[in-house]
Amino acid sequence: xxxxxxxxxxxxxxxxxxxxxxxxxxxxxxxxxxxxxxxxxxxxxxxxxxxxxxxxxxxxxxxxxxxxxxxxxxxxxxxxxxxxxxxxxxxxxxxxxxxxxxxxxxxxxxxxxxxxxxxxxxxxxxxxxxxxxxxxxxxxxxxxxxxxxxxxxxxxxxxxxxxxxxxxxxxxxxxxxxxxxxxxxxxxxxxxxxxxxxxxxxxxxxxxxxxxxxxxxxxxxxxxxxxx
Numbered sequence: 001x002x003x004x005x006x007x008x009x010x011x012x013x014x015x016x017x018x019x020x021x022x023x024x025x026x027x028x029x030x031x032x033x034x035x036x037x038x039x040x041x042x043x044x045x046x047x048x049x050x051x052x053x054x055x056x057x058x059x060x061x062x063x064x065x066x067x068x069x070x071x072x073x074x075x076x077x078x079x080x081x082x083x084x085x086x087x088x089x090x091x092x093x094x095x096x097x098x099x100x101x102x103x104x105x106x107x108x109x110x111x112x113x114x115x116x117x118x119x120x121x122x123x124x125x126x127x128x129x130x131x132x133x134x135x136x137x138x139x140x141x142x143x144x145x146x147x148x149x150x151x152x153x154x155x156x157x158x159x160x161x162x163x164x165x166x167x168x169x170x171x172x173x174x175x176x177x178x179x180x181x182x183x184x185x186x187x188x189x190x191x192x193x194x195x196x197x198x199x200x201x202x203x204x205x206x207x208x209x210x211x212x213x214x215x216x217x218x219x220x221x222x223x224x225x226x227x228x
Contacts, residue, residue, distance in 0.1 A: 013055040018106060018138050022048050026127040030175045038124040042114050045130045049110040052138075056103030065228050069219070070096065070104050077112035081120070086199065090161055091207035092215070093137040098148055099219035100228070102141020109133030125172050132168040136161045148216070151209075158208040162200030166193055 022045055029041030053070070073096045080088040089112055097105025113129035114122075140147060140157065147154045170189040171181070178185055190197075222228065 010055045010057075013052065014103065017048055017052040017055070018102075018135060022052075022131055022134070026131045029127050030124055030172060031180070038126065039122055041124070042117075042122065042126045042130065045110060045127050045134075046114055049107045049130070049134060053103045053107040056101050065226050066100060066104060069100060069222060069228065070107055073104075073108045074111045074115070077108060078116050081112070081116045086203040086206060088203070088207040088211065090133060090136050090165065090200070090204045091158060091211055093133055094140040094147075094154075094158060094161065094204075094208065095212055095215045095219070097137040097141035098144045098212075099216060099223065102138040102144075105137020105141050106134040107137075109135075109137045124176065125169070128169055128172040132165045135168075136165065151212070154208055154212060155205050158204035159201040162202070162204045163197055165200050166190075166197035169193075 025041060025044050025048065029038060029044075033041065053067075057066075073092055077089045077092045080092065089109070093105050093109040093112070096108045110130040110133065113133055114126055117123075117126045117129070140161075143157065147157055167190065170186060170193055173189045173193075174181055174185045
């Protein structure tokens with residue numbers, strides 16, 4: 001009975017955390033809390049991402065092994081952010097999710113944003129980046145089987161993920177500019193951000209086309225070898 005309850009709790013957390021709690025924290029940080037406290041909001045999102053990752057453990061004995069692999073993927077994403085123009089962050093996050101689960105994908109995306117922003121600059125936008133990249137990975141995990149079977153579907157998802165990232169960040173843009181949400185300003189922000197949106201989509205498609213197969217094969221071998 002205790003095991004069943006534990007599984008039920010994990011199932012609830014895997015739904016509530018990414019779709020309710022983390023978005024609520026992100027929005028609250030933008031509209032309720034003082035912007036000087038942005039690092040607290042980012043750390044709160046990071047803690048929730050770790051909790052979500054822990055909720056994805058089916059066997060406790062493999063949790064530490066998954067965490068090591070996730071740490072390596074996060075480091076690769078961190079390094080990839082220094083590449084000019086086209087960046088592999090979302091693509092590597094998606095690949096992580098396909099082979100290690102959506103919870104691992106969320107953690108890679110979220111931690112890449114907060115860690116790399118210690119170099120690129122922390123701010124209230126960090127939580128939005130954590131949410132956007134994290135959800136890119138989490139949803140990829142939910143769609144893992146069809147995305148792994150059909151390369152065209154993976155590339156389409158990558159393009160849509162780039163658009164979704166831009167749309168999410170434009171929410172922050174409007175909240176910062178207007179100190180409240182305005183659909184008129186939001187649509188204006190979407191229009192002016194078209195070049196960036198296109199670059200995000202193209203970047204995701206390019207790096208998924210190049211990296212999905214070799215990284216996927218290596219992650220599959222690691223999963224088999226270490227029983228992850």
